[in-house]
Amino acid sequence: MKFILLAALVCGQTLTNGAQAQSDKEIKEALSALQALPKKVPTPADNPQSVVKVELGKALYFDPRLSKDGTISCNSCHNVMSGGDDGRPVGVGIMGQRGGRGSPTVWNSAFNTVQFWDGRAATLEDQAKGPLTNPIEMGMESHDAVMARVKKIPGYGEMFKKAFPKDKEPVSIDNLARAIASFERTLVTPDSAFDLYKNGNKKALSPAAIRGMVLVHQVGCTSCHGGGNFNGEGFKMGEGNYQPFPQVPGSGYDKQYDLLSDKGRYEVTKKDEDKNLWRVPTWRNVALTAPYFHNGKVKTLDEAVRVMAKTQLDMELKDDQVSDVVAFLNSLTGKLPTIVAPKLPQLANESLTPEP
Amino acid sequence: MKFILLAALVCGQTLTNGAQAQSDKEIKEALSALQALPKKVPTPADNPQSVVKVELGKALYFDPRLSKDGTISCNSCHNVMSGGDDGRPVGVGIMGQRGGRGSPTVWNSAFNTVQFWDGRAATLEDQAKGPLTNPIEMGMESHDAVMARVKKIPGYGEMFKKAFPKDKEPVSIDNLARAIASFERTLVTPDSAFDLYKNGNKKALSPAAIRGMVLVHQVGCTSCHGGGNFNGEGFKMGEGNYQPFPQVPGSGYDKQYDLLSDKGRYEVTKKDEDKNLWRVPTWRNVALTAPYFHNGKVKTLDEAVRVMAKTQLDMELKDDQVSDVVAFLNSLTGKLPTIVAPKLPQLANESLTPEP
Numbered sequence: 001m002k003f004i005l006l007a008a009l010v011c012g013q014t015l016t017n018g019a020q021a022q023s024d025k026e027i028k029e030a031l032s033a034l035q036a037l038p039k040k041v042p043t044p045a046d047n048p049q050s051v052v053k054v055e056l057g058k059a060l061y062f063d064p065r066l067s068k069d070g071t072i073s074c075n076s077c078h079n080v081m082s083g084g085d086d087g088r089p090v091g092v093g094i095m096g097q098r099g100g101r102g103s104p105t106v107w108n109s110a111f112n113t114v115q116f117w118d119g120r121a122a123t124l125e126d127q128a129k130g131p132l133t134n135p136i137e138m139g140m141e142s143h144d145a146v147m148a149r150v151k152k153i154p155g156y157g158e159m160f161k162k163a164f165p166k167d168k169e170p171v172s173i174d175n176l177a178r179a180i181a182s183f184e185r186t187l188v189t190p191d192s193a194f195d196l197y198k199n200g201n202k203k204a205l206s207p208a209a210i211r212g213m214v215l216v217h218q219v220g221c222t223s224c225h226g227g228g229n230f231n232g233e234g235f236k237m238g239e240g241n242y243q244p245f246p247q248v249p250g251s252g253y254d255k256q257y258d259l260l261s262d263k264g265r266y267e268v269t270k271k272d273e274d275k276n277l278w279r280v281p282t283w284r285n286v287a288l289t290a291p292y293f294h295n296g297k298v299k300t301l302d303e304a305v306r307v308m309a310k311t312q313l314d315m316e317l318k319d320d321q322v323s324d325v326v327a328f329l330n331s332l333t334g335k336l337p338t339i340v341a342p343k344l345p346q347l348a349n350e351s352l353t354p355e356p
Numbered sequence: 357m358k359f360i361l362l363a364a365l366v367c368g369q370t371l372t373n374g375a376q377a378q379s380d381k382e383i384k385e386a387l388s389a390l391q392a393l394p395k396k397v398p399t400p401a402d403n404p405q406s407v408v409k410v411e412l413g414k415a416l417y418f419d420p421r422l423s424k425d426g427t428i429s430c431n432s433c434h435n436v437m438s439g440g441d442d443g444r445p446v447g448v449g450i451m452g453q454r455g456g457r458g459s460p461t462v463w464n465s466a467f468n469t470v471q472f473w474d475g476r477a478a479t480l481e482d483q484a485k486g487p488l489t490n491p492i493e494m495g496m497e498s499h500d501a502v503m504a505r506v507k508k509i510p511g512y513g514e515m516f517k518k519a520f521p522k523d524k525e526p527v528s529i530d531n532l533a534r535a536i537a538s539f540e541r542t543l544v545t546p547d548s549a550f551d552l553y554k555n556g557n558k559k560a561l562s563p564a565a566i567r568g569m570v571l572v573h574q575v576g577c578t579s580c581h582g583g584g585n586f587n588g589e590g591f592k593m594g595e596g597n598y599q600p601f602p603q604v605p606g607s608g609y610d611k612q613y614d615l616l617s618d619k620g621r622y623e624v625t626k627k628d629e630d631k632n633l634w635r636v637p638t639w640r641n642v643a644l645t646a647p648y649f650h651n652g653k654v655k656t657l658d659e660a661v662r663v664m665a666k667t668q669l670d671m672e673l674k675d676d677q678v679s680d681v682v683a684f685l686n687s688l689t690g691k692l693p694t695i696v697a698p699k700l701p702q703l704a705n706e707s708l709t710p711e712p
Contacts, residue, residue, distance in 0.1 A: 062437055071432070071448045081418055081700045087709050092427045096452025098711075290707040301705035330704055341695045344438045348686060349657035351646040353443050355454075 021207070022214045030217035035228040036195040037284070037334065041110045041185045042237060047125065047178045049185060053163040057183030059156075059342040060176060066132060066146055068139035069094050070353025074131070074180065078106035080187060080339055083288030089296030093137040094356070100262065102296040107285050107336070110185040111229035114240035117294045119279045120268045122238035124181035129173065139356065143173040149352050150176065155345020189285060189334025197331070205331055212328025215321060219313055230283035230332065240265075242277040245293075246311035253307045257297040264294065287330045301326050377563070378570045386573035391584040392551040393640070393690065397466045397541045398593060403481065403534045405541060409519040413539030415512075415698040416532060422488060422502055424495035425450050426709025430487070430536065434462035436543060436695055439644030445652030449493040450712070456618065458652040463641050463690070466541040467585035473650045475596035475635045476624045480537035485529065495712070499529040505708050506532065511701020545641060545690025553687070561687055568684025571677060575669055586639035586688065596621075598633040601649075602667035609663045613653040620650065643686045657682050 043049055060066065061080075064073040077091045078084055084105035086092070091099040101117050109115065115127035131137040132146050140146045150156050151171055163179055164170040194213070196204035205213070216222055224243050227233035232241030242265050246254060254260050265277035278294060291297065292304035305325045309315040317325070399405055416422065417436075420429040433447045434440055440461035442448070447455040457473050465471065471483035487493040488502050496502045506512050507527055519535055520526040550569070552560035561569070572578055580599050583589035588597030598621050602610060610616050621633035634650060647653065648660035661681045665671040673681070 064435070065443065069448070070442060070444050071452075076427070079420070079700075081697050083702065086426060087421065087707055088426045089707075089711055092425070094452070096450070287704040288702050290705060291710075296707075299707055299710070326705060333704070336699055338699075339697045341437050341697045343692050343694075344435075346439065346644050348643040348689070349646060349682060351443055351445075351652075351655055354647075354655070355445055 022211055026214045026218070027210060030214045031198060033217055033222060033226070034194075034198065034213070035226075035233075036198045037108070037188065037190050037192070038111070038228045039190075041188060043185060044123065044125070044237075047181060049182055050163065052159070053179050053182045054186055055342070056156075056159040056163045057179035057181065058339070059159065059344055060150075060180050061183050062342050063344050065149055065153075065344075065352050066138060066140070067094055068141075068353075068356050072138050074106075074128075077103035077131075077137075080106065080336075083107070083285055084109075084187065085289050087290065089291050091137065093131075093134070094139040097136040099136055101294045102291070104281060105285055105289050106184055106187050107189050107334070108187070108229050108282055110188060111227075112231065112279075112282070113235040113237050114279055117279055117281075118265045118268045119240035119242060124184050125174075125177045128177040128180040128184075147171065147173055147176070152352060153345050153347045159345065186337065189336055192284070192334040193331040194328070195334070206327060208324050208327035209331040210328075212324035212326070213331075215324055216328060219309075219315065221308070221313075224280045225283050231280045241280045242274070243280055243312075244276055245278050246276070248311055248314045251310045251314075253311055257293065257307065258295060259293070259311065262294060283329055284332045284334060287326075287333050301329060305329075378567055382570045382574070383566060386570045387554060389573055389578060389582070390550075390554065390569070391582075391589075392554040393464070393544065393546050393548070394467070394584045395546075397544060399541060400479065400481070400593075403537060405538055406519065408515070409535050409538045410542055411698070412512075412515040412519045413535035413537070414695070415515065415700055416506075416536050417539050418698050419700050421505060421509075421700075421708050422494060422496070423450055424497075424709075424712050428494050430462075430484075433459035433487075433493075436462065436692075439463070439641055440465075440543065441645050443646065445647050447493065449487075449490070450495040453492040455492055457650045458647070460637060461641055461645050462540055462543050463545050463692070464543070464585050464638055466544060467583075468587065468635075468638070469591040469593050470596035470635055473635055473637075474621045474624050475598065478594035480540050481530075481533040484533040484536040484540075503527065503529055503532070508708060509701050509703045515701065542693065545692055548640070548690040549687040550684070551690070562683060564680050564683035565687040566684075568680035568682070569687075571680055572684060575665075575671065577664070577669075577681075580636050581639050587636045597636045598630070599636055600632055601634045602632070604667055604670045607666045607670075609667055613649065613663065614651060615649070615667065618650060639685055640688045640690060643682075643689050657685060661685075 061074040064070050064076070066073065072094055077086045079086055084107035085103045088102070090101060091103040093099060104117060109124060115121040115124060116130070121127040121130060129143065132140050133142060157171060160170040160175060164175050167175065193204045193209065216225070224241065225231060235241050245264070246259055249260070260276060263275050265274040287301060290301060291299045292301065298304045298307055302322050305322050306317060309317045417430040420426050420432070422429065428450055433442045435442060440463035441459045444458070446457060447459040449455060460473065465480060471477040471480060472486070477483040477486060485499065488496050489498060513527060516526040516531060520531050523531065549560045549565065572581070578586070580597065581587060591597050601620070602615055605616070616632060619631050621630040643657060646657060647655045648657065654660045654663055658678050661678050662673060665673045
């Protein structure tokens with residue numbers, strides 16, 4: 001559901017034929033412009049990582065009691081046993097309600113400089129608070145209502161105290177968000193085939209993936225999908241890499257996949273210049289996060305590549321070029337960390353989640 | 357949601373006062389009638405446990421792609437990070453649909469001689485097949501539709517082959533059910549305070565829990581809630597311990613908690629003598645599985661104990677007796693096993709779960 005290939009360089013390039021071997025120079029040029037996943041995750045000064053905080057955040061992340069009727073946890077839509085998303089067109093909240101957009105992957109979201117498709121949260125901490133009280137997601141009346149539940153569970157009290165030992169009132173919505181964000185900062189997927197290749201293992205990429213890598217560099221996809229997380233380079237935390245999608249309106253895809261009705265960034269700012277601007281999403285693990293784009297209307301990665309080439313670059317890729325790009329994108333599937341399922345602290349003898 | 361205290365012995369007992377110390381003889385008598393959790397889990401001859409089968413079953417158990425719209429896995433209603441249930445009055449399936457009954461705990465379900473509230477499945481293998489095609493649970497059109505999805509995921513093919521190496525066509529609905537059942541046979545919770553006490557640690561139970569233990573033995577609760585899983589003793593696999601609930605109709609609770617409208621076992625057999633008969637549920641981990649009874653109408657364990665005493669034994673317990681019984685029931689909360697979250701095998705580049 002989460003994939004936009006955007007490019008500033010549109011015209012006049014001589015395309016490398018997909019079936020043709022790439023010259024060493026072309027490979028070197030492409031590779032030098034691309035980056036492996038950074039080893040260090042950016043962390044805000046007021047929320048340093050700690051083992052106990054990550055453990056707390058993990059429990060909260062998996063806890064469906066944070067939703068009104070006890071059916072939805074963070075993990076419901078951002079499944080860390082899978083692509084970090086829900087594999088569906090749009091997110092599903094309490095009472096079976098459908099959201100308007102697809103669930104972005106949580107994998108490597110620590111490297112995003114803004115969160116949500118429209119960048120309306122500057123940090124993971126801010127993001128974590130949103131779905132809790134969104135009426136069609138987790139549906140809680142207020143953050144106070146969330147914390148009233150959390151406070152009823154004795155085990156959480158202990159965990160918050162340990163995670164925030166200097167706080168007088170550690171069990172707070174801000175600390176809940178901090179803990180979830182800290183857990184999410186552990187959700188990184190290093191050592192993709194591309195990373196191994198970039199770091200010197202020349203056997204890590206197939207010839208098709210190498211051709212795809214050169215192609216996305218030469219046609220300019222990576223001018224937007226650059227940087228270690230393949231979603232923009234040089235942006236600071238809180239500063240979004242927003243790009244128009246479609247960049248070149250008027251193709252048949254606009255209507256076929258309903259690309260224009262959701263105005264993206266504009267829905268937040270109400271500024272005309274933000275109409276149909278979107279945060280550039282990561283390419284990492286994109287092979288695991290079908291269906292594609294903000295509305296999940298495109299079912300396969302092949303088609304997503306075709307749509308992007310047309311709507312952003314006004315290009316029609318040949319089939320072998322599409323499959324080369326898809327091979328490269330598959331090389332960005334990383335090693336998912338092993339996660340021990342939390343044992344959620346329990347409230348004995350009574351239920352916290354009645355029917356709404 | 358899952359708790360029925362049934363008793364055959366109803367009348368004429370001299371009740372031990374809750375606040376009064378129990379004699380050694382009373383404690384010995386109660387204790388000798390009760391059993392620790394068996395160390396060995398019953399396993400059918402045609403489905404022996406294996407590490408690879410359990411791993412496969414675990415992945416399937418957590419996989420929401422086995423539901424029509426990709427939102428519900430076995431774990432959604434039988435959450436092994438929690439009480440083995442969903443902590444809700446009734447189960448919730450796809451599209452937010454509510455079921456008619458509460459989700460029974462999966463913990464120690466390997467010791468149940470029949471499955472479901474009404475015993476309509478004789479084995480864990482049979483049980484596992486039901487929710488997949490129940491239109492208000494996982495909502496798949498057919499078991500063939502389930503297997504068509506599973507077959508599209510290459511990683512599952514490999515896992516089925518390893519788990520069922522002698523089968524010509526290992527990827528089958530029967531083997532899917534076998535694998536899930538094998539995983540469920542690992543979901544046992546030994547070493548509760550009661551088990552430690554029964555096995556010789558005399559400090560493991562509080563005085564209140566000991567008083568509660570003697571009480572439930574003396575008034576006859578354990579004539580139904582006996583055996584290692586506290587849901588019946590001496591029954592063979594496939595043979596259910598069904599008991600009427602209410603045993604003594606006519607109390608105010610029948611109406612207050614709507615105890616009579618769902619006919620239980622009768623809904624399966626359509627035999628008059630089965631009206632309002634229910635499988636006796638386990639007491640193990642009952643403190644973690646509020647709200648209570650087949651319809652989840654009773655919110656606290658205290659109230660469940662009061663209701664049971666009245667509807668099954670025609671007794672009104674004093675408050676200190678209720679709290680003693682609750683203390684004993686809390687001593688049946690076991691050690692939950694540590695579970696490593698599976699990495700679900702992925703289908704790259706396309707989605708398996710479109711909107712229904």
